[in-house]
Amino acid sequence: MDLFASLGDGFAVALTWQNLALALLGCFLGTVMGALPGLGPSNGVAILIPLAFTMGLGPTPALILLTSVYYGAMYGGRISSILLNIPGDEPAMMTCLDGHPMARKGMAGEALALSGIASFVGAFFATWGLALLAPQLVKIALLFGPAEYFALFALAFMTLGGVSSTNQAKAAFAAALGLGLATIGVDTQTGVPRFTFGEVHLYDGLDFLVAIVGLFALSEVFIFLEHRHGGSDAAGKKMEIGRLTPPMSMLKACTPTMLRTSVLGFIAGVLPGAGASLGSFISYTMEKRLVDKEGTFGTGDPRGVAAPEAGNNAAAGGALVPMLALGVPGSGTTAVLLAVLLALNITPGPLLFTQNPDVVWGLIAALFIANFMLLALNIPMVGLFTRLLLIPSRVLMPIVAMVSFVGIYGISGSSFDLLVMIGFGVMGWVLRKFDVPLVPIILGTLLGNSMENNLRRAVTIDNGNWWTLVDSPLALTLWGIAIVGFILPLFFGARVKAGMRARRDEEGSISD
Amino acid sequence: MSDRIFGVFGILLAIGYVFAAFAIEESFLSDAVGPKAFPLIIATVLGLSGAAIALRPDPEPAWPALGRLAEIAAAAVVMILYAELLPVIGFVIATAFAAAYLAWRLGSSLLEAAAVGIGTSVGIYTIFHLVLGLSLARGPLGF
Numbered sequence A: 001m002d003l004f005a006s007l008g009d010g011f012a013v014a015l016t017w018q019n020l021a022l023a024l025l026g027c028f029l030g031t032v033m034g035a036l037p038g039l040g041p042s043n044g045v046a047i048l049i050p051l052a053f054t055m056g057l058g059p060t061p062a063l064i065l066l067t068s069v070y071y072g073a074m075y076g077g078r079i080s081s082i083l084l085n086i087p088g089d090e091p092a093m094m095t096c097l098d099g100h101p102m103a104r105k106g107m108a109g110e111a112l113a114l115s116g117i118a119s120f121v122g123a124f125f126a127t128w129g130l131a132l133l134a135p136q137l138v139k140i141a142l143l144f145g146p147a148e149y150f151a152l153f154a155l156a157f158m159t160l161g162g163v164s165s166t167n168q169a170k171a172a173f174a175a176a177l178g179l180g181l182a183t184i185g186v187d188t189q190t191g192v193p194r195f196t197f198g199e200v201h202l203y204d205g206l207d208f209l210v211a212i213v214g215l216f217a218l219s220e221v222f223i224f225l226e227h228r229h230g231g232s233d234a235a236g237k238k239m240e241i242g243r244l245t246p247p248m249s250m251l252k253a254c255t256p257t258m259l260r261t262s263v264l265g266f267i268a269g270v271l272p273g274a275g276a277s278l279g280s281f282i283s284y285t286m287e288k289r290l291v292d293k294e295g296t297f298g299t300g301d302p303r304g305v306a307a308p309e310a311g312n313n314a315a316a317g318g319a320l321v322p323m324l325a326l327g328v329p330g331s332g333t334t335a336v337l338l339a340v341l342l343a344l345n346i347t348p349g350p351l352l353f354t355q356n357p358d359v360v361w362g363l364i365a366a367l368f369i370a371n372f373m374l375l376a377l378n379i380p381m382v383g384l385f386t387r388l389l390l391i392p393s394r395v396l397m398p399i400v401a402m403v404s405f406v407g408i409y410g411i412s413g414s415s416f417d418l419l420v421m422i423g424f425g426v427m428g429w430v431l432r433k434f435d436v437p438l439v440p441i442i443l444g445t446l447l448g449n450s451m452e453n454n455l456r457r458a459v460t461i462d463n464g465n466w467w468t469l470v471d472s473p474l475a476l477t478l479w480g481i482a483i484v485g486f487i488l489p490l491f492f493g494a495r496v497k498a499g500m501r502a503r504r505d506e507e508g509s510i511s512d
Numbered sequence B: 001m002s003d004r005i006f007g008v009f010g011i012l013l014a015i016g017y018v019f020a021a022f023a024i025e026e027s028f029l030s031d032a033v034g035p036k037a038f039p040l041i042i043a044t045v046l047g048l049s050g051a052a053i054a055l056r057p058d059p060e061p062a063w064p065a066l067g068r069l070a071e072i073a074a075a076a077v078v079m080i081l082y083a084e085l086l087p088v089i090g091f092v093i094a095t096a097f098a099a100a101y102l103a104w105r106l107g108s109s110l111l112e113a114a115a116v117g118i119g120t121s122v123g124i125y126t127i128f129h130l131v132l133g134l135s136l137a138r139g140p141l142g143f
Helices: A002-014 A017-035 A041-054 A059-084 A090-141 A146-164 A168-182 A208-227 A248-270 A275-291 A302-318 A320-326 A332-343 A350-355 A357-378 A382-388 A393-412 A415-433 A439-461 A466-470 A473-501 B002-022 B037-055 B066-089 B091-105 B110-131
Strands: none
Touching: A002 A017, A002 A090, A002 A357, A017 A041, A017 A059, A017 A357, A017 A382, A041 A059, A041 A208, A041 A332, A041 A393, A059 A090, A059 A302, A059 A332, A059 A357, A059 A382, A090 A248, A090 A275, A090 A302, A090 A320, A090 A350, A090 A357, A090 A382, A146 A168, A146 A439, A146 A466, A146 A473, A168 A439, A168 A473, A168 B037, A208 A332, A208 A393, A208 A415, A208 A439, A208 B066, A208 B091, A248 A275, A248 A302, A248 A320, A275 A302, A275 A332, A302 A320, A320 A332, A320 A350, A332 A439, A350 A357, A393 A415, A393 B066, A393 B091, A393 B110, A415 B066, A439 A466, A439 B037, A466 A473, B002 B037, B066 B091, B091 B110
16 A cells, blocks of 8 residues: 555656646657657657756656656657658667558558557556566665675676677677776775876766767767768658557457567566667567467568557666666666766665655656656647658757757856767767667766775775675675676577667667 | 777777776775775776677678768867857857758758758757756857
């Protein structure tokens, strides 16, 4: 009953005019960003962070705005997948497989409506999952000491590479690079400057928001410049939508699929290192094995549209569980959301649930509300979003770049930060060329300090004995999972990744 | 080949990082671990992964032609100029030029580029400065 009391409090927080308006704004912007190729959940949320700060929002409203964007982007990605066969963001790539053939058969409207409903089912179940599972995970997390936290961070980094990259060495490189960047600045424990090379601007360390916006948003602009991809993918294509109500029989046929893939997607989301892209991928693959008896998947089977959409939205909700309960995000976008929390001086993890229950439950309640808003936005008003697909990227990308600059300048008012951001943008472009995943870098810059502090605290408490790190069964378990999570993909990962790779483009490095 | 160079670069980066870590001046009041240990652990991971990349390279990435590289370099230079000139000439003018440049390089006609530049700049100024009250760089003209 605790749950309902907490949820009730949460709805009391979420049901203010300001929070409702922010959720609606977030849902709208998120759907737009998800729909536009080139902007996805992680860089979409990244460029909106400064906006949340400028508006002087408190932690709860800021989180409501940005997670609504996150949920919205998961809905929006399907629109261009179905109409244009181009995934609007990475998790939507599996939706192309059956969504676009449906559209070609003249059933675009049905596909859009069905995928909207599937998204709703997935996200709705995942939000319940979040409300039920996160408090349980918090109970375990309360048993964690510094050594266990250190092991947990190591686990996050070691498993992150497993799915997000084809090359474990490159994922490890990215994580080390991010952690290394985090050590720049004055050492929090002893007060000595490290790796600052006498530059006063670096004493505070690198601002992770600058790194995120540079790596995610500016590098995208460089990718577009490289290909001189200035047109709109939708130009010249006919986008007939047709009727927007799927027949009852179609919905009925898809219901078991949606329920199964919601569960599967949620689990995929909770697991570290997986995220929404994997959620939609395994959902589609599993459904294909289970129900595709006549070989209709890939030719416009409605179940092939429902499966990945329910899966990716459920995974998006699932990925919030470790981020909120442990403070360790498992995917790109949740890493960006963690950055928001850290920048607002809120440390996620077990203490968040006891000290700021209003933030957690307000957020969860807002997600329930946002979900209904998204359903309303995405079915009757889908025509509006399809028209936005006509915006050519030669207009869109300059706006993205300038909003990024304004946001960072608005926070710090310093040209130095802008230069650092440009540096990160170029670095992001180069690393994406080398197929180095960017998410571990972000996670490294975010978690580096607290990882180091936990390490030092653990060893100091035990009088300099380093074996304390593997001294408790809990820590040993975490290390065990971490090592398995790192080694397993070396053997089994190739197949899963080959399947995912078949459909991905350069958006791959910013997976979520 | 690219990956081999990249891997070697990673190893060199790790070595440089180790040197910089040893150069950290320890304070007389230090904990049992000290400020150097964690960076050294990271340098080890960095070096090992660099070596792994160099020894088992992936297939060559698709590098763009020289002209495209110049394009990216030019865009980076324009952005750096933008960052440096922002406090000097003010937000609206600087942004209009930078956005127009990007739009032009992405294939807009000159007229469209100018429209995108002015539109972006005035639009952002209106939303972020006039509506949301964010303080943007002020130029000699007051905007």
